[in-house]
Amino acid sequence: MLETRRQTLLDLIQKRGFAALEDLVAAVGVSESTIRRDLEALEQGGVIRRTHGGAVVGAETRELMPAFEDRADTAIAEKRSIGRFAASLVQDGDTVLLDGGTTTLEVAKALVGRTVQVVTNSLPIAQLLAPHKDTDLILIGGFVYPRTGVALGPIAIGCLEKIRVHTLFMGAGGIMADGIYNSNLLLVETEQAMMKSAHQVVLVADHTKFGKQALTKLCGLEKIQHLVVDEGVSPEDRRQIENAGVLLHVAPSDVKPRLVQPEEARNSQ
Amino acid sequence: MLETRRQTLLDLIQKRGFAALEDLVAAVGVSESTIRRDLEALEQGGVIRRTHGGAVVGAETRELMPAFEDRADTAIAEKRSIGRFAASLVQDGDTVLLDGGTTTLEVAKALVGRTVQVVTNSLPIAQLLAPHKDTDLILIGGFVYPRTGVALGPIAIGCLEKIRVHTLFMGAGGIMADGIYNSNLLLVETEQAMMKSAHQVVLVADHTKFGKQALTKLCGLEKIQHLVVDEGVSPEDRRQIENAGVLLHVAPSDVKPRLVQPEEARNSQ
């Protein structure tokens, strides 16, 4: 009975992400003290974290689940603006292929709610888009790389052979004058298969990627048609890209932040 | 500057699921009052929800993302015990294929941390297992069915043709004397492909599934070797299953709940 109640509480907390003490009392119909003790025990078990007034899902669920998203710190603002701009290149009804990575994840975020067909091998992107009925989602299978949550390998390549899309949005580990690089051979092979499946390739990369040379060469610059970058890219780099025949798009950093303005927030209540 | 700070706060809250006011103050280095105002504005925007002592990610992120997991209410305790028992049938090093569904999700939960190779077409299961390095994860691609988060269709079947596993854990919509049923044709076709890829089929189903007949017949009972159910299955149903040559396992409802006991919790600090 006791364990059943605690499981119920745990489920409730995990489902809602956060549950107020008050809610939990209402849910199981016991006293506040008992709930407190339950939370104490569950916290000791490590599955939840207590807060003033309730409890939230613990490190186990939260730190492990979106583990791939955690090191998305570097140049996050730039990536966001790049994502927004890249999404503006997509028209409703288009079929797009989204590579894995933090920059392409921002593209996906900007595509939420749009009526497009999205193909991806990225678990975080799939998770983001799966519940939206406006967006058709096709998943590329394969061996899932734990660190980043992308599906790679022969199975992924096999899936890609059966698919044709209009635009591929691809990330990169590094961009040099002679081409694009990425860190992992398995990843590069899969990305090459992606390129074969797409009519048009759009590379998305923030300024930190320029001049970086990662382990494996993915392709030359002539293979890509568009490159979306942030404002922090040096003029020399820009010229080099344009000389290679790539259409360079610079995403403005001051994209309208669609958040409620403070006065608006205060007045609207 | 203001918007940048709010985005930072938002990112922090979304990344951690919950952030205490105190933490947020420490993160951006402004006064408590300012943070309060920021949270107020963000809550008006609907992206977060305030709580006593902090803020959690709002309905937008939480209700849409794990939308598939939300209606897992019916017979959840039974499904959990079934999941635990089913996982005990797996040996370390095995290769298992997990179908989509709430019952198989419980199997996956019970497999967390085990050194097994898991193949699945279920997004929730993939999300659960992806970060665990002990578990090799292979994803089956395909068209993602929004309601349940499983990949189906020709692509999924194509992936499955290249894969061989030892044990398939499969869910069902309904179990009749003449066989197993499920609701969706696309789903049934994919599950049939799964069965072809597996040496051994284990059906997991709670007692509510018995006598239910869903739209499409998946297969006869002779195609499955094991069936794991909860204690709520009637003797007649049990006999019928066993007569069909299926090994019936009844998962005990009082499986050791591995949670810290209250006294243990209080003493261990």
Added chain:
DNA sequence: GGCTTTTTGGCCGGTTTCAGTCAATAGTTT
């Protein structure tokens, strides 16, 4: 440069929550 508007930080009264204690109840063992 001066003025207005916006944003920020500190403070206070009121409310809620927390941790700990204790008695009562329910369940178990002898």
Added chain:
DNA sequence: AAACTATTGACTGAAACCGGCCAAAAAGCC
């Protein structure tokens, strides 16, 4: 049946949090 333990519910002082207020600082405008 009696004794014992585990669990629960109520109470209390202390601490934390909230909302609102006002003054100072910063930013924008003329």
